[in-house]
Amino acid sequence: MLYIKCPHCGMRSQNEFSYGGDASVKRPELNKEVSDQDWDNFVYNRKSLRGKHWELWQHISGCRQWIKVERDTATHEIFKTLKADEEISL
Amino acid sequence: MTQSFRLNDVGLINREKKLSFKFNGVTYYGYEGDTLASALIANGIHLVGRSFKYHRPRGFFGAGVDEPYAIVQLYRNGETEPNVKATEQELFEGLEAKSVNCWPSVNFDIGAINNFLKIFLPAGFYYKTFMWPKSFWYKVYEPFIRKAAGLGVASTKHDKERYEHKYEYCDLLIAGSGPSGLASAYAAAKNGARVILAEDKSRFGGTLLTSDVNIGNQTGKEWADGIISELKEMPNVTVKNRSQVFGYYDHNMLVMSERISDHLPSTKKFHPKQRLWYIRAKEVLISSGSIERPLVFGNNDTPGVMLSSAAKEYLKVYGVLVGKKPLIFTNNDSGYETAIEFKKNGVDPIILDTRKDPQSEIVDEAKNLGIEIKFSYVVVAAQGYKKVKSADISKISDDKEQLSTIENIKCDCICVSGFWTPTIHLASQSGNKTQFKEEIDAFIPGESKQNEKTLGAANGIYTLDETLKSSFEAGNELSKKITNTENKVSFPNVVEKKSTVHDKFWCVPLPKGKNYKRFLDFQNDVAVSDIEIALREGYRSIEHVKRYTTLGMATDQGKTSNLNGLQLVSKIENKVVPAVGHTTFRPPYTPVSIGAIVGREVGKHSKPTRKSPMHYWHEKNNAVFVDAGVWLRPRYYKQGNETLFEGSKREAKNVRSNVGVCDVTTLGKIDIKGPDAAELLNRVYTNAWLKLPVGKARYGVMLREDGIVMDDGTTTRISENHYHMTTTTAQAANVLSHLEYYLQLVWPDLNVNVVSSTEQWAGAAIAGPKSRDLLHKLFPNSDVSNEGLPFMGYMEGDLFGVKARIFRISFSGELAYEVNVESDYGNFMWEKIMEIGEEFKIQPYGTEALSTLRIEMGHVAGSELDGRTIPYDNSLEGLLSKKKDFIGKRSLTREAFTAEDRQKVVGVVPLDKKTSIPEGSHLVKDSKAALPNPKLGYISASCWSVEYDNPFSLAILKDGKNMIGEKLFVMSPLKNKVIPVEIVSSHYVDPKGERVRS
Numbered sequence A: 001m002l003y004i005k006c007p008h009c010g011m012r013s014q015n016e017f018s019y020g021g022d023a024s025v026k027r028p029e030l031n032k033e034v035s036d037q038d039w040d041n042f043v044y045n046r047k048s049l050r051g052k053h054w055e056l057w058q059h060i061s062g063c064r065q066w067i068k069v070e071r072d073t074a075t076h077e078i079f080k081t082l083k084a085d086e087e088i089s090l
Numbered sequence B: 001m002t003q004s005f006r007l008n009d010v011g012l013i014n015r016e017k018k019l020s021f022k023f024n025g026v027t028y029y030g031y032e033g034d035t036l037a038s039a040l041i042a043n044g045i046h047l048v049g050r051s052f053k054y055h056r057p058r059g060f061f062g063a064g065v066d067e068p069y070a071i072v073q074l075y076r077n078g079e080t081e082p083n084v085k086a087t088e089q090e091l092f093e094g095l096e097a098k099s100v101n102c103w104p105s106v107n108f109d110i111g112a113i114n115n116f117l118k119i120f121l122p123a124g125f126y127y128k129t130f131m132w133p134k135s136f137w138y139k140v141y142e143p144f145i146r147k148a149a150g151l152g153v154a155s156t157k158h159d160k161e162r163y164e165h166k167y168e169y170c171d172l173l174i175a176g177s178g179p180s181g182l183a184s185a186y187a188a189a190k191n192g193a194r195v196i197l198a199e200d201k202s203r204f205g206g207t208l209l210t211s212d213v214n215i216g217n218q219t220g221k222e223w224a225d226g227i228i229s230e231l232k233e234m235p236n237v238t239v240k241n242r243s244q245v246f247g248y249y250d251h252n253m254l255v256m257s258e259r260i261s262d263h264l265p266s267t268k269k270f271h272p273k274q275r276l277w278y279i280r281a282k283e284v285l286i287s288s289g290s291i292e293r294p295l296v297f298g299n300n301d302t303p304g305v306m307l308s309s310a311a312k313e314y315l316k317v318y319g320v321l322v323g324k325k326p327l328i329f330t331n332n333d334s335g336y337e338t339a340i341e342f343k344k345n346g347v348d349p350i351i352l353d354t355r356k357d358p359q360s361e362i363v364d365e366a367k368n369l370g371i372e373i374k375f376s377y378v379v380v381a382a383q384g385y386k387k388v389k390s391a392d393i394s395k396i397s398d399d400k401e402q403l404s405t406i407e408n409i410k411c412d413c414i415c416v417s418g419f420w421t422p423t424i425h426l427a428s429q430s431g432n433k434t435q436f437k438e439e440i441d442a443f444i445p446g447e448s449k450q451n452e453k454t455l456g457a458a459n460g461i462y463t464l465d466e467t468l469k470s471s472f473e474a475g476n477e478l479s480k481k482i483t484n485t486e487n488k489v490s491f492p493n494v495v496e497k498k499s500t501v502h503d504k505f506w507c508v509p510l511p512k513g514k515n516y517k518r519f520l521d522f523q524n525d526v527a528v529s530d531i532e533i534a535l536r537e538g539y540r541s542i543e544h545v546k547r548y549t550t551l552g553m554a555t556d557q558g559k560t561s562n563l564n565g566l567q568l569v570s571k572i573e574n575k576v577v578p579a580v581g582h583t584t585f586r587p588p589y590t591p592v593s594i595g596a597i598v599g600r601e602v603g604k605h606s607k608p609t610r611k612s613p614m615h616y617w618h619e620k621n622n623a624v625f626v627d628a629g630v631w632l633r634p635r636y637y638k639q640g641n642e643t644l645f646e647g648s649k650r651e652a653k654n655v656r657s658n659v660g661v662c663d664v665t666t667l668g669k670i671d672i673k674g675p676d677a678a679e680l681l682n683r684v685y686t687n688a689w690l691k692l693p694v695g696k697a698r699y700g701v702m703l704r705e706d707g708i709v710m711d712d713g714t715t716t717r718i719s720e721n722h723y724h725m726t727t728t729t730a731q732a733a734n735v736l737s738h739l740e741y742y743l744q745l746v747w748p749d750l751n752v753n754v755v756s757s758t759e760q761w762a763g764a765a766i767a768g769p770k771s772r773d774l775l776h777k778l779f780p781n782s783d784v785s786n787e788g789l790p791f792m793g794y795m796e797g798d799l800f801g802v803k804a805r806i807f808r809i810s811f812s813g814e815l816a817y818e819v820n821v822e823s824d825y826g827n828f829m830w831e832k833i834m835e836i837g838e839e840f841k842i843q844p845y846g847t848e849a850l851s852t853l854r855i856e857m858g859h860v861a862g863s864e865l866d867g868r869t870i871p872y873d874n875s876l877e878g879l880l881s882k883k884k885d886f887i888g889k890r891s892l893t894r895e896a897f898t899a900e901d902r903q904k905v906v907g908v909v910p911l912d913k914k915t916s917i918p919e920g921s922h923l924v925k926d927s928k929a930a931l932p933n934p935k936l937g938y939i940s941a942s943c944w945s946v947e948y949d950n951p952f953s954l955a956i957l958k959d960g961k962n963m964i965g966e967k968l969f970v971m972s973p974l975k976n977k978v979i980p981v982e983i984v985s986s987h988y989v990d991p992k993g994e995r996v997r998s
């Protein structure tokens, strides 16, 4: 079970969180033209990386904040966690 | 029966307390502090079971967790448990155990015929034989394998025992209480660290209980006892015996199973049988010791052949002799220690040492005691069937290839020592890549992957002095980093006997003309010849060899067999052992009861049960409940002998003709506040929200980004910046997360707060033509007329002194209202509604009537919004705003979503107006078409229309828009039904929606 540092609450066990996918995906702005390809990429296409990966988790059984977690998908090592409004550096 | 193999004054058992127990129906006696194994051996019992494949007689091989043979079926307090190791099961008064793998009895076992047919059962036998003919699989092979296989019988009864889970945090978790565990725990505890010390046996001390050493002028055991009692007094230390750390998971999470009651005749009231600990440790010290390796020779699985360390443990801990004419067969000094203990207790052993001329203190001591030692000697084969009677021995040449003349000597046990294998399982599970240590012919942990360190014998350190020194050091260093405190303990003086190097020889060659089985894996009956076959047949990877031969795959996971298997492969392949590699160590290290893994989450406790504030009223009024997610909801209120069908029909009819009330507390509710609340709703719902006036409700649909409908519900504007959103019961949690996602990550600029208020409000839906009349009486001071509270209107009211929210919304399609009060007043509200509603013939209605009402009205719900449908499919396209963007809108332009013949919700009526249509059935054009019959759609929900008194269903149908009036067939192969049907509008009752506005 992973041990995740919630930037708001501190170190908490994985069972307090729910996984939310790739944190690097940016939703296209509302009311703007989006090409089929861009929309397709946003909705469906994910890289499924092996290695370092920025991902979203929500601390659902804690502060309910969405957070960003940099994790190695192969070793589960967690390098860094950020609040929702903090930018990730890819 | 007498305990004729029990010594009078040796051991740690309590001779004051005699215990009786039964094995295979015969009563024996042992003492408090015995294991089932030690008590049986004390009684001279060495035949305890039959082997897995050949049904060869099985005795005892070890004295603890590594035991491959002595697996029994245990009977305790009316329950039975399989796969219990006799070497681990502590004796209690009235214990009963039986042998496994034998029929009709352990003494005469029919399966043993396999032993004589073993030519047919070599490596890969199962793969080769049971493949053909295919038809034989179910009738012949599977029943045969099922009968032959298994290590006991699982109980089919509900386990009455209680199992607990516990979460714990500590600075240092120390797995194993031998010398390294005690030393490191002591040093860390002195520095103030929070320490958990876990020992899998009932006694602390590990090898200190059996080895002849001196620490600080005390015996090893005295020193261990002193340390343990000091640790137990310290508030920062948790000391646990009977606790096996069996798994090392990510981020230093370890799992330990504590056997709290297994050693007692029955579990004490309010006590669990076992407790599973999830321990998050800052640092882990693995002090799991090492396991002695077998030597391999002919018939080395005969009862009476056992590890020399086990023989020593039975003697020193339990005061039990494993034999009175012991033969010690060793390639290192450890065998001598066992021989010396025998000699000291008046038994004359003979030592066969594979080495030519070893020089050490221990060897000298054995010589001085007058023990007979034969150097350069090996056991060629054990003789005897159910128990060792003698041994064929021989001198062996210096190159270990040639045997000399075979001699036969009488003996009643053969204690073997093939040196020691570090127990590296936990380290390996942590991700540590192991390394091969040539001096000990075994793997030890390599570079640490997580915060773990392996100490003492588990790390290949076999001297006590070095073990204690490095363990004190490790405990001190790691803890002081955490606590910033250092209270160094003075290091005790250690006296131990020096030993010399072991012989790398471990597998005795077969004598000419003999075909003895030489076993590597004792639990799965894997012999040297099986490995040879596997390699001959081309298996190379050790993982493949393992699976083909089943080496190391039994419940003991090859604790005694793995390394010898590797050595054999390396010898045949002419590769060094590290090049062969080892198979993966996976948790659990030892078998763990399913009960412990499940914990308290059994039956009703497998998930929380949520009940509305009106639950007990429902109960008192004969509600039949149904699970709705984690909620319990009344399905119908049973009157007399009514069936579900009859009851729900009555309730639904009453709503259509009078008035009914339904508990809708379970609906998800989200309180939304902030100046940008309307903007948020406008973005997440498909329709327009910016102009909703205060005091009005609106129905809304939200999509996922892929255009699929996520949820629907009404949202009401309570005041300027305050909204009350409702969601379906099932999606409540997901919708809240969804809103939080957009507010926190996508539109942080929106000034809105959302919070769940599901628990805060109790809700009652009042529906039916007489609902307004009832409302007038419930709220005499409020204007609830059609003008005062029009359809989709909202007002606050006073319910006999209780503040209430009144929404004019309808799910049933009738004139209807929903009243909410704070949860604590829910029951008050409900009783008032029932009391005042009596004159209007009010009846409560459950979820079944609720479904009937919404289905015949064509209102879509969870069964249509099933995560596969878009708004159009549900005839909700009218709610898609063309003027604004919203979540998921862009996806709706996808080709499949805009296809001309896109699926759409329709109504389905059987032509005979009688036959009920099973939900999930398929719709087809031609019921007799060749398979696969093209599917046009599926039945999403079915009911008995109370309006028309015939069955009615909703379906999602391809090109549904153009199918009204078509005749199709409903097919349910599961229920073996073919029903001719007509497709009608999904709005079966009141298609113009006049009633809700009336």
Ligand SMILES: [Zn+2]
Pocket (backbone or CB within 6 Å): A006, A007, A008, A009, A010, A059, A062, A063, A064, A065
């Ligand atoms: Zn948090």
